[in-house]
Amino acid sequence: MRPPPGFAQADSLPIFSAMVESLDQEGRGVAHCDGKVVFIEDALPGEKVDYRAYKKKASYELARLAHIRRASAFRVEPRCPHFGVCGGCSLQHLEPTAQVAVKQRVLEDALRHIGKVSPNLILRPIHGLPWHYRQRARLSVRYVAKKGGVLVGFHERRSSFIADMGGCAILPARLSALIGPLRSLIGALSLRERIPQIEVAVGDAVVVLVLRILAPLAAEDEPLLRAFADEHGIQWWLQPGGPASAHAYYPEGMPELSYSLPEFGLVMPFRPTDFTQVNAAVNRVLVARAIALLDPQPQERIGDFFCGLGNFSLPMARRGAEVLGVEGSRELVARAQSNARRNGIVNASFVATNLFETTERSLADLGYFDKMLIDPPRDGAVELVKALPAGAPSRIIYVSCNPATLARDAAILVHTKGYRLMAAAVANMFPHTTHVESLAWFER
DSSP: OOOOTTOOOOTTSOOEEEEOOEEOTTSOEEEEETTEEEEEETOOTTOEEEEEEEEEOSSEEEEEEEEEEEOOTTBOOOSSTTBTTBSSOSOTTBOHHHHHHHHHHHHHHHHHHTSOOOOSEEOOOBOOOSSSOOOEEEEEEEEEGGGTEEEEEOBBTTSSSBOOOSOOSSSOHHHHTTHHHHHHHHHHSTTGGGOOEEEEEEOSSOEEEEEEOSSOOOGGGHHHHHHHHHHHTOEEEEESSSGGGOEEEESSSOOOOEEEEGGGTEEEEOOTTSOOOSOHHHHHHHHHHHHHHHOOOTTOEEEEETOTTTTTHHHHHHTTOEEEEEESOHHHHHHHHHHHHHTTOOSEEEEEOOGGGOOHHHHHTTOOOSEEEEOOOTTOOHHHHHTOOTTOOSEEEEEESOHHHHHHHHHHHHHTSOOEEEEEEEEOSSTTSOOOEEEEEEEO
């Protein structure tokens, strides 16, 4: 069987054979050969493969797949013709439900090996549709004369070059169909060599494209942008500087950019440069699961740490608890406060503080919490969990985008703070990638 399309091989390198045992966190097959770990691109667990090693170190090798002798029962034909070249996806050759199982294994292994902890219960995985799910994206833009014009899309695998894409199977279909027209539009602009990226944000009622511009917009370019927006039903924003400089350009009077959490009767407006989850459908399920595990009660005071624009805070408040949202970004705190007002919520307040510098004193200054939800970035929340006092909170729900830092923080909670890891689950927020989103329930 031929390996997936797009992989490169050097015929001069010798070929070796191996049995693939598992996947690493970059989606490479892991095998052992002559006392070394071998990481084989595009190989899947259970496969017998031939490979060529292109990088050799004392304890490991990096290799490219040369031939599949015995294929995994879960190997499928990649849906996207750009798979193997484009770096946006790394697992399209693995059946979607098997991807979820692999991610669950990654989570369990991290908890066991890094944190030395095991959950009492593994909860049912959270997952949704595997295609056309990505409602947030950053598309790179580059004028390349040798390619005949402008490239718009994701970077090639392990490269600074932009993949030559005609569409994308993980973007919503209408956005995938815009890649070709965007290439033509940018190529016609006088500013085409001063546009490095386009930020994509899909809301419930509007699609926003944020054009990053490194020079003022020329007058002759304005009719082209307006005609494109009118034809394709999108709203342009312009970003001449940092994220705060982004502003609506054309057309005016469009619906607000927002997503909804129907189970809680919430509408969540956001700016296209704000952090929000890329997969709105999975986010709804994730929020519902986290709130069910947290079980907010009207008499409780709950802290939502790394609260962002209130994705978890406002659903907690809907359940009657008094909520304090804590976030490092003052802009997001202002957005959370605005969202609380927008939804008529009066039992949630928000403060800005650097949670990566949390101390016992700074945490105590925030007051007593019956329960907590923690939703940190990839670096985790190590200083916060170290600062937790004895006896409270009684329950913590930890939402993580990095199994390694979740496991590290779980070790502190279980081995030094007196918590039990009651349950854990994965959320397949990013199908066809190795990104593992998860949540864990800790109880004193």
